[in-house]
Amino acid sequence: MEIVALSSESVRGDVSVEGTLRVPSDKNGIRSVPTTYGTWHSELRRAIRDPAELIAALELPSALVEPAQRAAASFPLFVPWPYIDRIAKGDAADPLLRQVLPLIEETGDEDGFVADPVGDSAAELSPGLLQKYHGRALLITTGACAVHYRYCFRRQYPYSSSPKSPTDWQPALERIAADPSVEEVILSGGDPLTLVDGHLADLAERIATIEHVQRLRIHTRLPIMIPQRVTIELIDWLRGTRLTPIMVVHANHPQEIDEPTAAALSRLIDAGIPVLNQSVLLRGVNDNDEALIGLSRRLIDLRVMPYYLHQLDRVAGAAHFEVPISRGRELIAAMRRALPGYALPRYVQELAGEGHKHILA
Numbered sequence: 420m421e422i423v424a425l426s427s428e429s430v431r432g433d434v435s436v437e438g439t440l441r442v443p444s445d446k447n448g449i450r451s452v453p454t455t456y457g458t459w460h461s462e463l464r465r466a467i468r469d470p471a472e473l474i475a476a477l478e479l480p481s482a483l484v485e486p487a488q489r490a491a492a493s494f495p496l497f498v499p500w501p502y503i504d505r506i507a508k509g510d511a512a513d514p515l516l517r518q519v520l521p522l523i524e525e526t527g528d529e530d531g532f533v534a535d536p537v538g539d540s541a542a543e544l545s546p547g548l549l550q551k552y553h554g555r556a557l558l559i560t561t562g563a564c565a566v567h568y569r570y571c572f573r574r575q576y577p578y579s580s581s582p583k584s585p586t587d588w589q590p591a592l593e594r595i596a597a598d599p600s601v602e603e604v605i606l607s608g609g610d611p612l613t614l615v616d617g618h619l620a621d622l623a624e625r626i627a628t629i630e631h632v633q634r635l636r637i638h639t640r641l642p643i644m645i646p647q648r649v650t651i652e653l654i655d656w657l658r659g660t661r662l663t664p665i666m667v668v669h670a671n672h673p674q675e676i677d678e679p680t681a682a683a684l685s686r687l688i689d690a691g692i693p694v695l696n697q698s699v700l701l702r703g704v705n706d707n708d709e710a711l712i713g714l715s716r717r718l719i720d721l722r723v724m725p726y727y728l729h730q731l732d733r734v735a736g737a738a739h740f741e742v743p744i745s746r747g748r749e750l751i752a753a754m755r756r757a758l759p760g761y762a763l764p765r766y767v768q769e770l771a772g773e774g775h776k777h778i779l780a
Contacts, residue, residue, distance in 0.1 A: 471484045537771055728764040
């Protein structure tokens with residue numbers, strides 16, 4: 420696959436995103452050099468993959484290294500610098516850190532926590548094509564992600580069986596074309612926006628030739644993790660077909676939405692692309708009134724609609740993130756008292772084999 424060089428400038432071409440490029444100084448630490456962030460490609464390449472490097476960069480206790488390395492043996496660490504720079508140094512309880520740092524709790528077995536908690540395997544119609552809900556079909560476009568968040572429900576998904584090139588998608592597209600009930604195609608993964616824009620534009624154009632498909636939805640964490648991904652090229656192909664584009668991003672805590680991220684989300688919305696946010700209720704991350712209310716307010720102020728607050732999918736290795744449903748309902752009640760109705764996400768749970776998400780509150 421050809422890698423296309425992309426600019427880190429904004430859609431208007433006159434704004435670059437300031438940040439900090441961290442380079443190793445010696446074996447004992449990391450020094451910081453003020454600079455601009457690179458392109459989204461370069462930020463993916465230089466993302467931290469070694470728990471020891473992440474722990475040193477954030478000035479955390481060295482005792483965290485060995486258990487983190489053990490946990491990362493089965494599900495590797497991967498976290499980009501634009502996100503790391505939002506994490507408070509020296510705070511092992513930071514809500515952003517908790518989402519990405521491997522913990523020894525991941526290595527234990529817990530009853531009810533399984534490899535495929537949402538029934539992806541049973542919903543597969545052809546390689547890479549899933550259909551769980553009437554009128555919608557989902558394409559697993561890639562196994563690559565912008566971050567390995569530790570509660571990922573597809574952390575054990577067999578990505579090797581999914582299509583790898585544009586031509587490999589033909590069987591899935593033929594299945595969609597043969598089902599006139601499918602009005603919406605969802606690009607998921609992994610994260611579809613880790614693919615180059617030329618590849619995605621080609622896929623979108625092919626989907627647009629299916630007359631009964633009206634909408635193209637993108638599920639991605641790239642605009643949150645690496646806001647430099649929102650480029651002119653991305654917006655051009657999203658708007659370049661007859662399909663209605665919808666982007667669903669994933670932020671769990673208001674601290675995730677810094678100014679460069681806010682600017683990236685605004686560029687999408689200014690271009691006429693609706694943006695919704697979905698969150699996961701996570702112990703130690705956002706299981707409190709302040710975090711959830713603050714997140715909704717931040718999103719609404721940016722014209723991003725709070726969409727779903729998900730109950731944790733019970734994937735093996737993520738039991739330490741689970742919040743009781745009773746607590747989730749209490750939090751939704753607190754949000755309802757504090758927020759206008761349009762700022763309140765639906766609290767939902769996905770159950771394997773169900774034809775729709777289960778509304779909890």
